Amino acid sequence: MTSDDRVGAVFESHAARLFAYARRYGPPELAEDLVSEAFVVAVRRQHDFPDDAGEAYAWLVGTVRKIAANQRRRDASYDRYWREAVRTYWCADTSDSPETIFAERDACLSALAHLSESDRDLLLLVAWDGLTPEQAGAALGISRRTLAVRLHRARQRLTLHLVPVPVAGARHRIGVTP
Structure with a gap:
């Protein structure tokens, strides 16, 4: 089985569960994006992707968690930056x-x-x-x-x-x- 086949098989068997996990981080659209991005990471990092399906699912859960955390940091940074800019450059x-x-x-x-x-x-x-x-x-x-x-x-x-x-x-x- 090729690496792509392995990722595809894990997708078929675990995508719905992974989506349910990803819903903890936001609305369905965000969960879909998180799952998609996790599988893109899996394809890009096939050398790190576990052979065992259970371990692969756990790896994907960890990947979704990291992607969601990065997104929250980006959102928080954006929120902080627009506020800071308006506060700093307020024309009085x-x-x-x-x-x-x-x-x-x-x-x-x-x-x-x-x-x-x-x-x-x-x-x-x-x-x-x-x-x-x-x-x-x-x-x-x-x-x-x-x-x-x-x-x-x-x-x-x-x-x-x-x-x-x-x-x-x-x-x-x-x-x-x-």
């Missing part, structure tokens, strides 16, 4: 008090954190990075019309999460006014 109106500036910034950070990554990226491209809708559409590979619809919906969702800033005179500068 110099006539506002420091309390107003911090309250406004933190309210926007909190609202942005409730959005999906795609909504947040879209809003930040337009409101933060200053891209025109045409430029943002080109950067994302979508038409201006599609971008306009997504941007409108993202702004609506952002508005739902904006909490009024308790400091008098504070305004939100992320493309939405409460």
Whole structure:
């Protein structure tokens, strides 16, 4: 039996169990990706792939676990980096008090954190990075019309999460006014 046949046989006998294990880390789409990626690793690292089917399953479980952990670290890093960038480069109106500036910034950070990554990226491209809708559409590979619809919906969702800033005179500068 070739190495590819071995991996294929393990896939046939253990993919459903591995998928059930991978569901612990997220929705079905993520679990499917984790299982697929684990088998890609198995094919690439056939010299490390155990001959025994039971050991091979355990090896795949460990691989899924590592892939999921790496994904969580990437997600956490992304979340930390966008927050850090907005916090660091927040443009403040110099006539506002420091309390107003911090309250406004933190309210926007909190609202942005409730959005999906795609909504947040879209809003930040337009409101933060200053891209025109045409430029943002080109950067994302979508038409201006599609971008306009997504941007409108993202702004609506952002508005739902904006909490009024308790400091008098504070305004939100992320493309939405409460």
